[in-house]
Amino acid sequence: MSHRLSRRSLLAAISAVEALPLLASHAVVSASADSGCHQLIAGTQTLEVNGRAARVFRLKNETGRPG
Numbered sequence: 441m442s443h444r445l446s447r448r449s450l451l452a453a454i455s456a457v458e459a460l461p462l463l464a465s466h467a468v469v470s471a472s473a474d475s476g477c478h479q480l481i482a483g484t485q486t487l488e489v490n491g492r493a494a495r496v497f498r499l500k501n502e503t504g505r506p507g
Contacts, residue, residue, distance in 0.1 A: 478501060485498045500506055 480499045480501060483498055483500065485496055487494050487496055498506065
């Protein structure tokens with residue numbers, strides 16, 4: 441029995457396989473966050489780059505320090 445695989449199906453399968461390690465590491469991070477180790481707050485910030493405003497993302501801990 442032969443099956444024809446479209447390019448779109450092949451790319452979707454490859455993407456899913458490539459995403460598995462990312463999802464697994466995200467689960468580990470979520471598990472460690474539940475243990476109360478660190479709390480990070482995501483936000484945005486505007487920086488000046490070459491005379492123009494650039495919106496960037498930042499992470500800060502519960503004391504307001506980066507990281």
